[in-house]
Amino acid sequence: MHANVIHLHRPVSTEPGRFEPDTVTAPTPDRQAPVRSTPLPTTGPYPPLFAVQGAHGGAGATTLAHWWAPAADTGLAWPASPQTTQRVVVAARDCLPGLTAAADRLREWHAGLAPSGVTVLGLVLTPVRPGRVPAAVRRYRRIVADLVDEAIWSIHWHEELLVCDLAQLAQFTPNDPPPSRRADLSSAVPIDVHQAGTAITARIAATRPKTDPDVSGDLQ
Template identity: 75%
Template sequence: MHTSVIHLHDPGQPEPARWDPETITPPAPERQAPVRQTPLPTIGPYPPLFAVLGAHGGAGTSTLARWWAHSADTGLAWPSSVRTTQRVIVAARDCIPGLTAAADRLREWHGGLAPGGIEVLGLVVTPARPGKVPSAVRRYRQIVADLVEGAIWSIQWHDELIVCELNELAQYTPNDPPPPRRRTTLSNAVPIDVHRAGAAITARVAATRAHLNDGEPGNPR
């Protein structure tokens, strides 16, 4: 399947800017995300560069975090520990309920309800089912995209995920070359859409580090 990068600001630019909290209507308390107090898991040789936050259950965070070797799955909770990264990619299904949940997470962040230090890099949407996305979903997606200044990536439906164990999936690491154009299995190479999104997110992380001048040794951010 093919990639669909819906709209993306220059990945060399810093992350989307926070809006004035007074202009945001935050989600009701019962719709707000929990907070993770413990550090994110570090299963590779280096601490993760960003966390994948699910806007709702079934948003695909474990698959995305597996594909992007330099990320960590923070589940449904904001990562609050300063010992590991607080840069976040929000993940949601490309459907009205999923996008509504994503809007809740983004309004929380804009409204100052997420833990201090959180930086949202953008939004990743994954398909709710194979086939064409309904026009009503596409229209609503564009509205939600405004909350991340258009920094939104779309991962397509991949049938092989139905029969593939998580630990069998190939991984993308920074500076990996694009996968081969010929058809291959998910255990041999990440899909091209996953590679492109991972590369764009990585570039955005690098730009953010340079912008904030926070790359000193020992700083996990």
């Protein structure tokens, strides 16, 4: 069922980490994402550095965008407005349906069907339940990883989320020290959320044009 994810080679692209459009099998129109034409909301003191896009409903994009202070929640839609960031982190559940939806979003971007200006930074995966991920899911995850140049960040199962209101969650900002592993969710983000946020902002800093403002300086 997953035989047409991509051609198994990475050609030279004009954009780092991106395939040439004609080497990718694009998702059918009914499986493509909607487009958000309005600017992303600015809920903090600075405009968002990146958007979290759910590959499917229930992907955890809203929680992730709240956890990461530099992020904005773009729902299921591609952010098309150049007035706010068009850097995207795709979010999906770590299961076969979630990974299939994530592959659709990534192939859509590689095929040139996302709005002009969109750049995909990577994929963040959240669990559907506690415990070990099945082998079939792990195998397919390795295939999908090639679509994001191995930039995949996995978030663990956090039982406390079941009884914690979104507004109570602590937030990550760049240059925060690593949190205590015993901290509750209202006083610090989990360490895996901190590590993913650090990796994402480092990826932005490493790939941004030299005319961009300093990433860490934006959030001092």
